[in-house]
Amino acid sequence: MTRHDPLNAYVAHGDVELQRTAEGPLADRTFALKDFFDLAGVPTGAGSPHWLASHETPTVSTPCVDLLLDAGAYLKGKTHTDEMAWSLNGENHHYGTPVNPAAPGRIPGGSSSGSAAVVAGRDVDFAIGSDTGGSVRLPASYCGIIGIRTTHGRIPITGAVPLAPSYDTLGWFARDAELFAQIGEVLLGPPPRGQLPRRLIYAEDLFSAAGREVGEALHEGLDRLSSFYAPAVKVTLAADGLGPWRNAFRLIQSAEAWAAHGEWIAKVQPEFGPGVRERFAAAAKLDQNEVNAALALREDIRKRMDDILGDDGLLVLPTGPGIAPRLATPEPELDAFRARALELLCPAGHAGLPQISLPLGTLDGCPVGLSVMAPRGRDEALLELAKTVMAD
Secondary structure, eight states: OOOOOTTOOBOGGGOOOEESOSOSTTTTOEEEEETTBOBTTBOOOTTOHHHHHHSOOOSSOOHHHHHHHHTTOEEEEEEOOOGGGOOSSOOBTTTBOOOOTTSTTBOOOSSSHHHHHHHHTTSSSEEEEEESSSTTHHHHHHHTSEEEEOOTTTSOOTTBOOSOTTTOEEEEEESOHHHHHHHHHHHHOSOOSSOOOOEEEEEHHHHHHHOHHHHHHTHHHHHHHHHHSOOOEEEOSOTTOSHHHHHHHHHHHHHHHHHHHHHHHHHHOOOOOTTHHHHHHHHTTOOHHHHHHHHHHHHHHHHHHHHHHTTTEEEEEESSSSSOOBTTOOHHHHHHHHHHHHHHHHHHHHHTOOEEEEEEEEETTEEEEEEEEOOTTOHHHHHHHHHHHHOO
C-alpha cells in the first residue's frame, strides 16, 4: 500500500508504523523520525540515494526511538532530510522538497525538512530532527512551530549519521507547548537541581543582523515574553562582528564533515546536489592552520556565551533573518541568505547551548520565530518558558 503523502515529507524506504505500548506519558501521540537517525530494521538514507545503497540496514535504533516508543508514542514513519543534512533549505536534489504548510510556495527549511513539514501540516503530533547549524531551529521558524536544539551531548545520538559531531544535537518539533515539554521529560531525563534561569538578555547585535522588519515582526512576541520576566538587559555578543563567528563555524563544520565522510566519498563517488557538492569539495581542501584558528576562536566564543548567560540568563534573539525564501530561489541568493542565517544560528552551536524557537511573529503573512537560549544543561528552562509564553 502506498502511503498518502501530500506534503512529500516521508521517505519511501522508511514506510513503517510502530507502536510498542499504548500506555505511558506519550500514549497514542504520533511522531515521525528524521531519516538521519537509525531505526532497527529500516534503512537509513541520510537524504542520499548513494548513502542508502552503500550502507547496511541498522539492527539497533538510535536511543531516542526506544525512549519514545516505550513512552507510548506511535511512530508513523521516517522523514526527508537535506542531503547529508548539509543545508538549511529543505530542497533535496534527489527527492524533492517537502511542502511548507505555513507558507505555501516557500521552502520548509532544513535539514530537518520533512519532520517540520509533518508537524506543521498536522500529520503527526511531534517529530524528531537533528540540529548542527540550525536544522531544527530554522525550519521551526519557517513553518510556524516550536523547535528546540538541545544542549550538545545531553541526549545520546548513537546511530545518527554524523555531519559535524562537535555540533550535532537532537531536537524536536511540536505545535503544542504542553506536549513539547512532555517530550522533553521523556528524552532529557531528570532535570538539574536549582532554580530555573529567569534573567532576560536581549542580543542587540543579533537583532541588528536580522534587520528592522524582523525586529518589528517580533516586537509583540518580545513584549509577551517580557511580561512574564524582568525587562531584558541589552548585550552585544560579538564586539568584532558576527562574520568571524560564522566563518569559524564553516571551517570546523567542514573539517568534521570531511573527516566523517571523506573516505566514503572517495570510495563511492556520490553525485551530490547543488550546494552540498560545493561544500564537500571545499572541505577536501581546507587549510589546517585556518581550522586550528577557528577552534581557538570557538573556545573564546564558548567562554563569552557562558559569561553572558551565567547560571540564570535567558538570551533572546531572532531565530532567522527573515521568512522562508521562495521555492526555486537562485542558488546565489540562497547562499547569501544562508550566510546571514548562520550568523544568528552559530552562537548556540559554538557554545553547545540549548535554544528554542517559538512561533511568535508574522511577516508578509508568513511565520518568523523568536528564539531563547539557556545556559548549558538547562533545557528545562526553555520548556517551561514555552509553556508560559505559548499558553492561551
